[in-house]
Amino acid sequence: MDAVEATKLLAHAAAFDNRKPSKAASIAWAEALKDVPADADAFGAVARFYSKPSQDGDLDGTRWIQPHHVRQLRRQIRDDRIPDGAFTYPLPTGSETGAQFIDRRRQQIAAIADGRIEADPIRQLKGGPHPSVADALAGVGCMPDHVREALADALPGRRAREEGRLRGDADALAVPCPWCHADTNNACKRRRGARGDRPGTWFHRTSPHPGRVDAAAIAARPCPGCQAPMGVPCASSDGRFYDGVHPARQTTRPAA
Numbered sequence: 001m002d003a004v005e006a007t008k009l010l011a012h013a014a015a016f017d018n019r020k021p022s023k024a025a026s027i028a029w030a031e032a033l034k035d036v037p038a039d040a041d042a043f044g045a046v047a048r049f050y051s052k053p054s055q056d057g058d059l060d061g062t063r064w065i066q067p068h069h070v071r072q073l074r075r076q077i078r079d080d081r082i083p084d085g086a087f088t089y090p091l092p093t094g095s096e097t098g099a100q101f102i103d104r105r106r107q108q109i110a111a112i113a114d115g116r117i118e119a120d121p122i123r124q125l126k127g128g129p130h131p132s133v134a135d136a137l138a139g140v141g142c143m144p145d146h147v148r149e150a151l152a153d154a155l156p157g158r159r160a161r162e163e164g165r166l167r168g169d170a171d172a173l174a175v176p177c178p179w180c181h182a183d184t185n186n187a188c189k190r191r192r193g194a195r196g197d198r199p200g201t202w203f204h205r206t207s208p209h210p211g212r213v214d215a216a217a218i219a220a221r222p223c224p225g226c227q228a229p230m231g232v233p234c235a236s237s238d239g240r241f242y243d244g245v246h247p248a249r250q251t252t253r254p255a256a
Ligand SMILES: [Zn+2]
Pocket: 177, 178, 179, 180, 181, 182, 188, 189, 208, 209, 212
């Protein structure tokens, strides 16, 4: 907002707190809020500030709105329009890249925050495939369990891989490890005894690094939580990449 708009916003605040208009205040507010538009939500932020009871830090219950309150409450107003749960994004159009998808998702989130469109919550799909189909699918490419168990004890990292498979996790060893740089199909590694010039000795870890588990989930499937397509990292509702993956993406098993 510029100084003219800040003057209007301050006049709006004055209706609540009887502050005196001043050119210096308008300039200071415009400077502090130069990246915040003077839209209905900015005015709404003032109303929201004065509709709340006093909190610690207010002198004797005297409320006095500051630019940072406008910034914070305007964001809150906009965030309130974005639903907590997952919501749908427009379907990918033809040959859309991951970056284009993320860009489109940001625009959609901004439109929901503006109140220009309404979020369309994802409806839970009920039921699954027919039991006979599920049974047939479960048997595809399966090694008998006693063979898997025997192998699990023989090779490092194999047990964790098998346990992950039984949980419905994506196969962590199907991708290289971004943390220790273990190759695909090789167990994660750690080094012991490295000091100064001594290179130490590498050992196989029995379980994959957590970052590799996330990387495998990202590579293996789209996210039911944030709708990130296969191969694209999870993002939070403000469009920023998420550290790790949403729990729903970690396993193909529905939550009990
Ligand atoms: Zn690793």
